[in-house]
Every structure is written in structure tokens, then in C-alpha cells.
Amino acid sequence: MSTILRSRLDPRSEDYARNVRDFDAKRRVVAEARASAIAGGDARSRQRHAERGKLTARQRVAGLLDPGTPFQEIGQLAGHSVYEQPVPSAALVAGIGVVAGRPAMIVANDATVKGGTYFPLTVRKHLRAQDIARENGLPSIYLVDSGGVFLPMQQDLFPDEHHLGRIFRNIAEMSALGLPQIAAVMGSCTAGGAYIPAMCDETVIVRGTGTVFLGGPQLVRAATGEVVDAETLGGADLHSRVTGVADHIAENDEHALALVRDIAARTAGAPVPAPPAVPRPPLHDPAELAGVVSAGLREHIPAREILARLLDGSEFTEYRSRFGPTMVCGTGHIGGYPVGVLINDGVLFSESAQKATNFIELCAQRDIPLVFLHNINGFMVGAEYEAGGITKHGAKLVNAVSCAAVPKFSVVVGASYGAGNFAMCGRSMGPWQMAMWPSAKSTVVGAEQTATVMALIRSDQLAKEGRTLSPEEEEAIRKPIIDAYEEQAQPLYYAARLWVDAIIDPGQTREWLTLCLATAAGAPRRQTSFGVFRM
Structure with missing residues (x-):
């Protein structure tokens, strides 16, 4: 009762x-x-982004959602004070929202933060979003605008099981499970990141700003000597008319979001069930x-x-x-x-x-x-x-x-x-x-308890030598541990x-x-x- x-x-x-x-x-x-x-990103990056006629990542997410519906953000504080340079939200906005009446996982690169490049935490956040989508049986929508991996940290991004390649494996597996995978290329989509739109079930690309290529103009020139501009190499016209990487052309960000909403409305997925009570x-x-x-x-x-x-x-x-x-x-x-x-x-x-x-x-x-x-x-x-x-x-x-x-x-x-x-x-x-x-x-143990344990261990070691631990020596052991644990314990x-x-x-x-x-x-x-x- x-x-x-x-x-x-x-x-x-x-x-x-x-x-x-x-x-x-x-x-x-x-x-x-x-x-x-x-x-x-900083004010200058946001201004340049706007001058290119592009919405910010959060504006794109807001424009995609059904009006008046909530957005449950995942990992909003990821990257805070982790790297030497600021990487707010790990250069990625992710969360669960309602699109065309159906819940979906939305992942949007923030190109105002280091060009939307992938840091190690960006990869982890993207993978976390996909894990949540898979467990909840959600479709995934990727709003792509990224320069690819942050090359100076490639050892933490490329070779391991849960690094960048796992994103593409997840797309394939979730598509195989019948969970729709939808992409909108709204900016750069470079190198391995090009597989996101290429592997999704249906893809939109924005004319003039959206590009998809395995190697950008600079890499092509360095590798082959060929000089080619980004639009010719991987723009909307090429990928919608020649390669078939993209299924639809959008004239701007707003048009792309409307097309994605239309795709979401006619793909598998059920509305959020009403509560039983x-x-x-x-x-x-x-x-x-x-x-x-x-x-x-x-x-x-x-x-x-x-x-x-x-x-x-x-x-x-x-x-x-x-x-x-x-x-x-x-x-x-x-x-x-x-x-x-x-x-x-x-x-x-x-x-x-x-x-x-x-x-x-x-x-x-x-x-x-x-x-x-x-x-x-x-x-x-x-x-x-x-x-x-x-x-x-x-x-x-x-x-x-x-x-x-x-x-x-x-x-x-x-x-x-x-x-x-x-x-x-x-x-x-x-x-x-x-x-x-x-x-x-x-933390694994409370700060005070850990410091006390370490001091006792040292005291026992000294006792075997016929010595005792002085108050000053004990404090020198305890304080760094307590300070570190207190910092690491915080939300x-x-x-x-x-x-x-x-x-x-x-x-x-x-x-x-x-x-x-x-x-x-x-x-x-x-x-x-x-x-x-x-x-």
C-alpha cells in the first residue's frame, strides 16, 4: 500500500x-x-560564421525542434577547462528532442569552436550520444559542420576501438537495426568525417557552404599537386548530381532544416508515449x-x-x-x-x-x-x-x-x-x-580517508626504521591528496x-x-x- x-x-x-x-x-x-x-566560440569566430550566412549549432538545433518542445542536452559542459585552449561543449551540441512529432538524437558540430574539429572529448561525446540513441531506439540526426579531427592529438582520436571510426560503425549498425540515420551537411565535412553523410540513410547538403571530401584542397595539393577549390572538389552540385552522396540540395540552413524535418516525418519512429498515469x-x-x-x-x-x-x-x-x-x-x-x-x-x-x-x-x-x-x-x-x-x-x-x-x-x-x-x-x-x-x-574514496590511509602507510614504514612521522611530514602527505581529491570530486x-x-x-x-x-x-x-x- x-x-x-x-x-x-x-x-x-x-x-x-x-x-x-x-x-x-x-x-x-x-x-x-x-x-x-x-x-x-569567441566573438570573432561567431561573427565570421554569421557572415557566411550560417546559423550557429544551437540555432540549428532550435530550428529543427518542434515548437514548444524540450531539448534534453547531453554533455553540455564537456571540455570545460580540460584542454589548454577553450573547447566549449567539446565543439559539439548533442541531445534528445522532438522532430516532426518523434523523439530523435540530434548531434550538431559547433564550427565556431576550432572549426568544429574533433578533440578526444568530441569523439567521446558523439559516441555517448549514439549509445543513448541506440538504447532508447531513437533515430539520429547529424548537423555536420566540421573540419575533421584535431590533428595534433591524432593518437587520442584515431587508432583505438572507441575512437573516431566507432562513429561510422555505429551509424551502420543503427541503420541495420532500423533506426533512421539522417545527415545535413551545413559546412565542411572533411576526411573521415565525410563518412557521416555518406553512410547515413538520407542526406541533405547546403549549396555554397556544404562540402564533403576525404581530402581538402590543401591536402590534395600537398599529395598530388592538383589545385582545386572546395566547391569543385566536394560541393553540393557535385554530390547531388554526380556522386549521389547527397540526396537533396538546400539553398541555406533554414531550408536544410525544413528538408530534414520532412525526412524525419516520413521515416520510421513513433511519437513519445503518453504516461500511463x-x-x-x-x-x-x-x-x-x-x-x-x-x-x-x-x-x-x-x-x-x-x-x-x-x-x-x-x-x-x-x-x-x-x-x-x-x-x-x-x-x-x-x-x-x-x-x-x-x-x-x-x-x-x-x-x-x-x-x-x-x-x-x-x-x-x-x-x-x-x-x-x-x-x-x-x-x-x-x-x-x-x-x-x-x-x-x-x-x-x-x-x-x-x-x-x-x-x-x-x-x-x-x-x-x-x-x-x-x-x-x-x-x-x-x-x-x-x-x-x-x-x-x-571519488573512489573520500579525500580525508585517502589522506589518512597514505599517512598511516608512511608512518608504518618509518616505524620499521625506528622513526616516527612528524606533524609537518604528515601534513606534506595529506594536503596535496586532499586538494586533488576535492577538485576531482566536483560535479x-x-x-x-x-x-x-x-x-x-x-x-x-x-x-x-x-x-x-x-x-x-x-x-x-x-x-x-x-x-x-x-x-
Whole structure:
């Protein structure tokens, strides 16, 4: 039987006000990075782009979407402060949007950023977008405007299994699965990148600005001595009239987007399914979630206070409420879509892991999507707990998380450390999408614990030599570790490296999850088969 979650939070309290102040500071850091990502290249690059009669990548995406429909962006903060030079959004805009009434994955090169060239994170972001499209059974639309790979980093772009060539392999495989692959060449499409339009099911090219060639004019001249201009070598007339690489000519960007919308309207794909239940707002305001998160994550974050602001009607049917209480499991609805929710309410014990494993089995059997809300320092350690089989029971949970074939979504709302991250469907466990709150943290172990461990190891080494570790030596060990871990634990550090797909505001978590669930509702269903559970 479902129960109504009632909040005990007092928005007038000093604790609430302190939490909001602390959260606002973290929110501002993310907002500054987001503004830089949205702006794209520098002012001069944007001006040159406009002078060529071209829309920006984000304008192209906006022009492609059905009016009034959302765009769920993937990897918006990728590349932030990663390279020596700015590469906002990894020179690529990607996300899920509705085109001609159907959800689609849209990937648009940003030519205002280094000519739209592919850095290592650009490749990873493109591949991530394709993975999401494949899992959700979505068509893919590529708005191409790229100078190819960033040649000084070719060793990180070309030779490996998950480098540039994987993009083309994915296009072929997804087309074979019946997932439409559509391209619009709206600028340069050079070298290996030429295979994107050449391998897609249907391709549009813009007259005067769109070009496709394996080797550009400079490379042709260097290799053969032939002098040829870009339009003659690979322009719209050649590829629509002679080679057949392009199926349609567009007169400008707007015309190209209209043609793509027409192609999307007459290809396979179903509209977003309506939610099976009537969506209802929670009884408690989701905007209050910023006041639930304790400053610096040093205080307990009450799990049910979060659920009361995420679930429709704040209704929750809890599973085994009295057993393994540090893991809260249960079912409810978000945006009208059914969900099985797992949220941490303390450290993981054997009982918590067993309960979560059983709950995941039930959701997989009943085809209920799973939402993991991380706030976990890890599994309980110590001789008593090892003797009680906590490693074995934790492994069962990791097995269940790995193999459950229902849609899985993760949000790090607090901490997410070590094996606890794996058990809560961290990135390596294959969530369909994953996000963090601006106040969240994640590393293999907490900074203080790591620093203490390293200091103890050094102290033990010195003890064997008859020496002791001085306070100054201990601080010299601890401080660099704590500083590095604190930097690497931040959401912006994660998002910049595509370890999560987005940083989302707590108040927008319901909307983000609703978009995830709505998209997944039309995905092909797969049968779950678990690995062997050690008893």
C-alpha cells in the first residue's frame, strides 16, 4: 500500500537558510561554466560564421525542434577547462528532442569552436550520444559542420576501438537495426568525417557552404599537386548530381532544416508515449530540495525528504521498510511514469544490499524503470562485517544492477564513493543517463580517508626504521591528496570529462527524470538474465 510522504523540513529554520546559501554558491560556479558552453566560440569566430550566412549549432538545433518542445542536452559542459585552449561543449551540441512529432538524437558540430574539429572529448561525446540513441531506439540526426579531427592529438582520436571510426560503425549498425540515420551537411565535412553523410540513410547538403571530401584542397595539393577549390572538389552540385552522396540540395540552413524535418516525418519512429498515469505534482515544492542538502555534505541527507519532492503526489510504496533501512527502495510515479526508486539513507550493510538486490529483481521482472539516487560513502567495513559476508552480498547488488535490462537512471544527490557508486549504478554500470547536483561529490574514496590511509602507510614504514612521522611530514602527505581529491570530486570536473551527462538543479530533477522516462517508454524492451548470485 502506498503512503503519503510528509515533510518535516522547516524552510524558516537557520539550517535551511544555511544550506540554501551554500548551495547557491555551488550553483553559481556551474552557471558560469554553462554560460561559456552555450556561447560557443569567441566573438570573432561567431561573427565570421554569421557572415557566411550560417546559423550557429544551437540555432540549428532550435530550428529543427518542434515548437514548444524540450531539448534534453547531453554533455553540455564537456571540455570545460580540460584542454589548454577553450573547447566549449567539446565543439559539439548533442541531445534528445522532438522532430516532426518523434523523439530523435540530434548531434550538431559547433564550427565556431576550432572549426568544429574533433578533440578526444568530441569523439567521446558523439559516441555517448549514439549509445543513448541506440538504447532508447531513437533515430539520429547529424548537423555536420566540421573540419575533421584535431590533428595534433591524432593518437587520442584515431587508432583505438572507441575512437573516431566507432562513429561510422555505429551509424551502420543503427541503420541495420532500423533506426533512421539522417545527415545535413551545413559546412565542411572533411576526411573521415565525410563518412557521416555518406553512410547515413538520407542526406541533405547546403549549396555554397556544404562540402564533403576525404581530402581538402590543401591536402590534395600537398599529395598530388592538383589545385582545386572546395566547391569543385566536394560541393553540393557535385554530390547531388554526380556522386549521389547527397540526396537533396538546400539553398541555406533554414531550408536544410525544413528538408530534414520532412525526412524525419516520413521515416520510421513513433511519437513519445503518453504516461500511463496522470502526472501530479508532489505535495512538497521541489525548489525546497536545495535546502535539504547539508552544507559540505557533512550532515545526513534525509532520503524521504527528497522523495517527497520528486514523486507524483509524494506517494511511495516502500519495499521492506524495516529490513536494511539504510537503503530505501520502493515504487511510485514521476511525471506519470512508473519507477522503482533506490536511495541511500546511510552506509550500506549486508541487509541493505540484499534488499536492494531483491527489489531490482522484482522491477526487472515487472518491467519497471529504475531510478538510483546516490548519497553513499560505501559499504560498511570492519572484521565483523567482512565475516558477515558483506563482500558477497555487495557483489549480488552489483550483479543485479549490471544485468537488469530495464531503463536505469542515476542522479548523484549527495556523495557517491567507491563500491557504493558501483552498487548505485554509477557510470561503469551503464545507466541510460546520469546526472549530478551542483553540491554532489564522487571519488573512489573520500579525500580525508585517502589522506589518512597514505599517512598511516608512511608512518608504518618509518616505524620499521625506528622513526616516527612528524606533524609537518604528515601534513606534506595529506594536503596535496586532499586538494586533488576535492577538485576531482566536483560535479563540474565530472561533467567536463563526460563522466556524467549533465549537472542538474535539484528543483529540475523531476523534469529531467520525466524526459528520461518518456524517451525510454518507447524503447525496445529486453529480457533480463542475471549472472550467478553467490549464496
